[in-house]
Amino acid sequence: MNVALGVWPARWTRQQRSTATIAASAALLVLFMWGVAKPLSWLPDPIGPVAEEFASGTRVTVWLTLASGLSGIAIGVLSAVAKLAPFPPIRWAADLYVWAVRGTPLLVQVLFVYFALPAIVPGLQLSDFSSAVVALAVNVGAYNAEAIRAGIVAVPKGQTEAARALGLSPVQTFRDVVFPQAFKIALPPLVNNVVALLKDSSLAYVIGVVELSNVGNRLQAATFEPVPTLATTATIYLVLTTVLTRISGAIEQRLDVEQRR
Amino acid sequence: MSLVHPAPSPTAERPPLIVAEGVNKHFGAAHVLRDVTTRFYEGEVAVIIGASGSGKSTFLRTLNRLEKHDSGRIVVDGIELDDSVRNLDAIRREVGMVFQQFNLFPHLTALENVALAPRRVRGAPRGEAIRAALELLTRVGLADHVRKHPFQLSGGQQQRVAIARALAMNPKVLLFDEPTSALDPEMINEVLDVMKDLARSGMTMIVVTHEMRFAREVGDRILFFDHGELLQDAPVDEFFERQRNDRIRAFLGQITH
Ligand SMILES: Nc1ncnc2c1ncn2[C@@H]1O[C@H](COP(=O)(O)OP(=O)(O)O)[C@@H](O)[C@H]1O
Numbered sequence: 401m402n403v404a405l406g407v408w409p410a411r412w413t414r415q416q417r418s419t420a421t422i423a424a425s426a427a428l429l430v431l432f433m434w435g436v437a438k439p440l441s442w443l444p445d446p447i448g449p450v451a452e453e454f455a456s457g458t459r460v461t462v463w464l465t466l467a468s469g470l471s472g473i474a475i476g477v478l479s480a481v482a483k484l485a486p487f488p489p490i491r492w493a494a495d496l497y498v499w500a501v502r503g504t505p506l507l508v509q510v511l512f513v514y515f516a517l518p519a520i521v522p523g524l525q526l527s528d529f530s531s532a533v534v535a536l537a538v539n540v541g542a543y544n545a546e547a548i549r550a551g552i553v554a555v556p557k558g559q560t561e562a563a564r565a566l567g568l569s570p571v572q573t574f575r576d577v578v579f580p581q582a583f584k585i586a587l588p589p590l591v592n593n594v595v596a597l598l599k600d601s602s603l604a605y606v607i608g609v610v611e612l613s614n615v616g617n618r619l620q621a622a623t624f625e626p627v628p629t630l631a632t633t634a635t636i637y638l639v640l641t642t643v644l645t646r647i648s649g650a651i652e653q654r655l656d657v658e659q660r661r
Numbered sequence: 662m663s664l665v666h667p668a669p670s671p672t673a674e675r676p677p678l679i680v681a682e683g684v685n686k687h688f689g690a691a692h693v694l695r696d697v698t699t700r701f702y703e704g705e706v707a708v709i710i711g712a713s714g715s716g717k718s719t720f721l722r723t724l725n726r727l728e729k730h731d732s733g734r735i736v737v738d739g740i741e742l743d744d745s746v747r748n749l750d751a752i753r754r755e756v757g758m759v760f761q762q763f764n765l766f767p768h769l770t771a772l773e774n775v776a777l778a779p780r781r782v783r784g785a786p787r788g789e790a791i792r793a794a795l796e797l798l799t800r801v802g803l804a805d806h807v808r809k810h811p812f813q814l815s816g817g818q819q820q821r822v823a824i825a826r827a828l829a830m831n832p833k834v835l836l837f838d839e840p841t842s843a844l845d846p847e848m849i850n851e852v853l854d855v856m857k858d859l860a861r862s863g864m865t866m867i868v869v870t871h872e873m874r875f876a877r878e879v880g881d882r883i884l885f886f887d888h889g890e891l892l893q894d895a896p897v898d899e900f901f902e903r904q905r906n907d908r909i910r911a912f913l914g915q916i917t918h
């Protein structure tokens with residue numbers, strides 16, 4: 401992502417340049433979510449007339465990804481800590497969770513949250529969108545747990561010792577010393593997980609969420625024109641994954657005070 | 662107040678700052694500390710020497726409970742080191758430590774490294790903690806480097822930041838575990854000079870080191886460890902000038918060439 405940083409004035413510090421890249425990419429994403437209908441509407445049939453539907457599908461996909469991505473990171477941090485807990489039953493619970501999620505198809509998990517969970521938990525009512533967010537968050541959380549756990553154990557023991565010797569509590573030691581370093585180490589695999597999540601969010605269509613792939617599939621079926629409809633769908637996904645990768649690349653650079661990359 | 666002062670005798674009058682009594686430590690089958698008994702007094706500079714693997718680091722680390730001792734008693738500033746967490750936090754506030762590998766926090770600047778513990782542990786307001794940190798970094802000669810991250814500093818500079826970081830908690834005693842062993846030779850003196858200044862200012866210090874000139878110059882007392890045993894505990898001049906133990910003489914001969 402050095403290319404992205406190259407467009408900013410050279411006298412800016414690396415941190416300023418990566419911050420600018422994050423801001424610019426985020427702005428680009430917002431612009432794309434609401435503005436993509438415009439260029440699509442200029443396209444000939446069958447795309448032009450349904451430009452708004454593509455745009456709204458794009459927004460749903462981005463919201464799905466953001467909501468489940470952020471919760472998935474929180475779940476990943478908690479599970480990683482649980483995996484390293486001194487109390488064995490907590491470790492077992494975390495291991496069980498990761499094992500179950502990684503050993504079953506995401507499709508089954510999405511269906512499970514939508515259909516089976518309300519049957520198990522009486523009174524639980526989740527919309528199709530919320531069900532998809534829960535399933536995706538739980539899914540990506542299990543993969544994030546591994547990445548973050550690996551990051552935590554990669555932080556040298558001397559860091560914890562120095563913090564404890566200064567009188568920091570275990571919680572302060574984790575929050576102020578271990579976690580920031582672990583997160584930086586875990587960032588590249590986390591980014592992979594979130595990009596995968598963006599694509600995996602297409603599975604939400606099986607429970608009726610009208611996200612991007614659902615829009616594409618419906619139009620393809622209605623118009624009998626698979627090439628333009630699916631090509632448009634794929635192109636929008638490509639734009640989204642590219643912007644996402646760019647944002648995370650810039651975040652990586654921001655955290656990389658040692659400027660190794 | 663009486664006009665006739667008794668001769669200052671560090672062992673008799675003042676209560677000791679740290680008491681170690683019959684301390685034992687095992688790592689698996691290895692008996693790493695064997696019945697270590699000694700006392701450290703306020704204002705004293707005690708230097709610990711001994712061959713590699715003799716238990717110097719382990720002993721130092723039991724004093725702030727980075728290692729638990731198996732048996733015996735360790736009392737720091739009147740507080741016994743046991744499994745009570747409250748005691749532990751109180752102790753660690755009083756006992757600062759400087760490590761061989763510096764162990765600075767790489768994601769924080771020099772200033773943030775020094776200000777972190779006062780802010781978190783003592784709840785010092787940010788501005789106050791930063792001001793105090795600036796003062797300490799100036800004292801160790803790093804006023805021009807406060808905004809740098811550890812990787813931008815030389816080893817000697819990093820170790821001086823680490824000393825400032827330990828001082829920021831206003832500890833009653835500072836533990837040094839081979840503070841110059843990871844340094845290039847040309848950087849050793851800048852760190853030793855800071856430590857000498859500290860010793861002169863009356864700081865209580867327990868220093869594991871192989872720097873015999875430092876030991877002679879600022880040490881009050883030498884503790885010699887041998888296979889986990891505190892083989893000798895003697896005033897500096899006696900230790901170096903009137904050494905009777907053949908093993909220690911051989912060790913000193915090796916280390917000073
Ligand atoms: N965490 C540990 N686990 C197992 N053995 C250890 C550990 N730390 C130290 N030891 C062993 O204890 C002995 C004393 O080590 P140490 O206190 O580091 O010696 P010194 O600092 O005098 O070189 C050595 O034999 C060392 O291998």
Ligand SMILES: [Mg+2]
Pocket residue numbers: 717718719838839
């Ligand atoms: Mg050692």
